[in-house]
Amino acid sequence: MKRRLLAAAMYAVALFTALVFETPLVFVLVSVSVVSLTVGYRYHSALATFVAGWLVYYPLALVLELLLGPVAAFLAAAAAVTTLSERLGFENELSLVVEAPMGVDTEALGLANRLSAAHMKKLAEFLLIVLAVFVVSVPLAGLTPTAAVVMSVAVILMFVAYAYVRQG
Amino acid sequence: MAPKNKLALCIIIAVSGLLISVVSYSGIGLIAVPLMVFFVLDIGVPWGKPPKSDLRVQRKLGSPKALVDEPVLVELTIMNRGEEIERLTLEDMVPEGAKLVRGSTFLECGLKSGEEATLRYEVSLSQPIELRFGDCGVGVQSAFGLTEEKLALTAPASLRVYPKLLPRKMATGRAKAFTWTGSAPSKLRGGRADFMDIRGYVFGDPFRDVNWRASARLGKKVVNEWSPERGLDCIIVVDLSSENLPVVGDWSARGEVITCTYELASSLVASGNRVGMLILGSTVARIKPGFGSRHLRRMLDQLVNSLPGSVWKVQRIEEFLETFFRTQYRNSGGTLFFISAGISMPLFEAVKTLSTKRFSCTCVFVNTLASEKAAVVREKVVKKEAEEAGIRVARAELDWFELQFETISKVYEWGIDSGFTGIGKVVR
Numbered sequence A: 001m002k003r004r005l006l007a008a009a010m011y012a013v014a015l016f017t018a019l020v021f022e023t024p025l026v027f028v029l030v031s032v033s034v035v036s037l038t039v040g041y042r043y044h045s046a047l048a049t050f051v052a053g054w055l056v057y058y059p060l061a062l063v064l065e066l067l068l069g070p071v072a073a074f075l076a077a078a079a080a081v082t083t084l085s086e087r088l089g090f091e092n093e094l095s096l097v098v099e100a101p102m103g104v105d106t107e108a109l110g111l112a113n114r115l116s117a118a119h120m121k122k123l124a125e126f127l128l129i130v131l132a133v134f135v136v137s138v139p140l141a142g143l144t145p146t147a148a149v150v151m152s153v154a155v156i157l158m159f160v161a162y163a164y165v166r167q168g
Numbered sequence B: 001m002a003p004k005n006k007l008a009l010c011i012i013i014a015v016s017g018l019l020i021s022v023v024s025y026s027g028i029g030l031i032a033v034p035l036m037v038f039f040v041l042d043i044g045v046p047w048g049k050p051p052k053s054d055l056r057v058q059r060k061l062g063s064p065k066a067l068v069d070e071p072v073l074v075e076l077t078i079m080n081r082g083e084e085i086e087r088l089t090l091e092d093m094v095p096e097g098a099k100l101v102r103g104s105t106f107l108e109c110g111l112k113s114g115e116e117a118t119l120r121y122e123v124s125l126s127q128p129i130e131l132r133f134g135d136c137g138v139g140v141q142s143a144f145g146l147t148e149e150k151l152a153l154t155a156p157a158s159l160r161v162y163p164k165l166l167p168r169k170m171a172t173g174r175a176k177a178f179t180w181t182g183s184a185p186s187k188l189r190g191g192r193a194d195f196m197d198i199r200g201y202v203f204g205d206p207f208r209d210v211n212w213r214a215s216a217r218l219g220k221k222v223v224n225e226w227s228p229e230r231g232l233d234c235i236i237v238v239d240l241s242s243e244n245l246p247v248v249g250d251w252s253a254r255g256e257v258i259t260c261t262y263e264l265a266s267s268l269v270a271s272g273n274r275v276g277m278l279i280l281g282s283t284v285a286r287i288k289p290g291f292g293s294r295h296l297r298r299m300l301d302q303l304v305n306s307l308p309g310s311v312w313k314v315q316r317i318e319e320f321l322e323t324f325f326r327t328q329y330r331n332s333g334g335t336l337f338f339i340s341a342g343i344s345m346p347l348f349e350a351v352k353t354l355s356t357k358r359f360s361c362t363c364v365f366v367n368t369l370a371s372e373k374a375a376v377v378r379e380k381v382v383k384k385e386a387e388e389a390g391i392r393v394a395r396a397e398l399d400w401f402e403l404q405f406e407t408i409s410k411v412y413e414w415g416i417d418s419g420f421t422g423i424g425k426v427v428r
Helices: A002-020 A024-042 A046-055 A057-068 A070-098 A106-143 A147-167 B005-024 B027-043 B212-218 B254-270 B292-305 B314-324 B326-331 B345-356 B369-379 B384-406
Strands: B055-061 B065-067 B072-080 B085-092 B098-103 B106-111 B116-125 B129-141 B147-162 B192-200 B222-228 B233-239 B274-280 B284-290 B335-340 B360-366 B410-415 B419-421
Touching: A002 A024, A002 A046, A002 A057, A002 A070, A024 A046, A024 A057, A024 A070, A046 A057, A046 A070, A046 B005, A057 A070, A057 B027, A070 A106, A070 B027, A070 B106, A106 B027, A106 B085, A106 B106, A106 B116, B005 B027, B055 B129, B055 B147, B072 B085, B072 B106, B072 B129, B072 B147, B085 B116, B106 B116, B129 B292, B147 B292, B212 B222, B233 B254, B233 B284, B233 B314, B254 B274, B254 B292, B254 B335, B254 B360, B254 B410, B254 B419, B274 B292, B274 B314, B284 B292, B284 B314, B314 B326, B314 B335, B314 B345, B335 B345, B345 B360, B345 B384, B360 B384, B369 B384, B384 B410
Parallel strands: B065 B147, B233 B274, B233 B335, B335 B360, B360 B410
Antiparallel strands: B055 B072, B072 B116, B085 B106, B085 B129, B098 B116, B129 B147, B192 B222, B274 B284, B410 B419
16 A cells, blocks of 8 residues: 555656646656656566656756755755655565565564664655755855756765775 | 665766766756765765675475475574674575465565574475475665675475375275286285185184184184185386376376376285386386385385486386396286376387286376366467367377277276276276
8 A cells, every 4th residue: 555655656746747847858757757667566676666766856856946946956856756766666675575465474574564664764864864965055056056066076976986995 | 795776777877967967057966966875875884894694594394294285384584693684685496396375485674683584485286296495595685775695595495295195995805906816915904815614723823713613612722714815916117208298388297197106006005915116207216016004105205206207118118127026027927007197109019018928917097188188278288179179189099099908908097086997987
C-alpha cells in the first residue's frame, strides 16, 4: 500500500509538471519518466525508479522556480526527487520480500520493517543536511551568479576523489 | 565494496548537470549538491573505514528424508560476526528440480554485530532424488544501495526424496508373484505351503508345529510336516537409459519408473521372494538378490541415487547378467523383470534373446501417457488438436509393442493410477 501511495505521488508530480509547462522537452522528460517509473514498479527495479525521479528534476525545478526563485528551486527539486525516488526504489526492492507470492514468515517481515525504518531515518538525515546546504548556498548564490556552480564543482570533485580513494 | 549502477548514475547526472550549468549559465548543476550529500551519507564520512563483514551461514532441513510431493522446511540462518551491516540481501539457490511451495528464497534486512537472521521456506519434489543444497548469495550493501559487496557462502545439506508406496499391492500371493516360483526356500514367516504329514517330535522342532491333538491320541509328541514354500528368485532390470525415458521440459518419466519399481520390489519382497536389481542409468547399479525389508531399503536407496544416462543400455543386458549375476545366468534360473517407460526394438531384441536361452522374462511397461500429456499441455509443446492425435498414436504404438512382447514374454502395464494391469485384467 505504501509503495502504491509513493508511486501515485510520483506519477502526480510528473503529470502536474507536464500540465504546468506544456513544452516539448518537458513532455518528453515526463513521458520517459512515467515509463521508467512503471518499469521500476512492475519489475521491482530501484535503478529504473531512480532514473524516473531524475527525469522529473528539470520540469519540477521549472515549476518551483515560479515560487522560490532559481537557486532554491533547483535545490528543492533535487532534494525532492532524490528522496521520493530513493524511497520508492527501496520499497520496490523490499516488496520482493514482503509481497513474495508464497508469503514470508513473521521474522522476515519484522526484519524488513526494521530495515524500512532505518532507511527512513537515513533519508530524514539526508533531508536535514540538504536543508543545511540550502541555507548556506542561497546567500552565497546571491553574491555571484556562478557561486552555486562553483560550490557544486568543488563538492563533486572532493567526493569523486574520496570515492576513488575508498574504492582503492 | 563495489560500486553499483546507481552510484555511476549519480555521478553521471551530477557531472552532466554541472556541464550544462557551465554552458548554459544556469543553476541546473545544483543537482550535484543533494546528490553528493546522498553519496557521502551512504558511503560514510571520509575518515571512516568500510565495514568488514564476517558472515556465516548455516542450513537446517525439517527432515533429511521426505516423500515425493511432501513439503520440507528449509531454514537458512545468517550470522554476523563482524561489524554492523546496514543493508543485507540473502538469496538461497534452490537446487534444480525442487519446487517452492511456501515462503520466499529472498531476505532483505539489516544486521547488527552478533545478530542473526533466518530465511525460511518450504520445497517439495515431484520425483525421487537426492537433492544437494549448496551456495547462497549474500549482498552487503550500503544504506542507499550505492555500493555492494557480493559474497557466495556455502551451507551444505542434502535431502533424500523417496517415492510414495501406494497402498495397493500386487496379489502376488505367498511366494507366487506372477505365478512363478523359484528354487530358493521362502523367507516369509511361516515358510510353508501345504500340510503333508505328521512325524515324531525331534529336539529343535518349532513349538508351534506340535500337533497337540494327534500327540494326545498317540500318546507321544508329534509335529506337523509341511511342504516348504519356494520363493521367487528374480532380478528386476530397470531401464533408465535416456533413449527409453520420455522427457518433456522439466518433466521426466524417471519418477514413475522408480515408483513402479519400488512397488514391484516391495510386493515381491513382502511375499518372501529373493529379489535382485540391475539399474541401467548414468551408471550401472547392481544389487545382489536378497530377502527382507532391509534389502528393499537398499534397493530403494539405489533407485533414489540413480539418474538417467546414455552409456548403459539394455542391448548389453546379457553381458551385465553374466558379469553381475553369474549363478542366475549360468542356470538361467529365476525370473527377469524388465521395467521400462519407453518400448523400443533394442529392448525387444534383448528380451527375445534371453527368452530363447530359457530365461523366464516378464516385461512391465510404465504407462506415462497421461503424465506426458499433462507435461505437453503445460509446456505448450504442440497445438491443442495435435495433443489428442499424439496420444492416440502413442497408445496404438504401446498396444502394438505389447502384442509383440507377449509372444516372447509375459507383459504387464503399470500406471500411477491403475497399478499393474495384466492381459485384460488388473493384477491387484
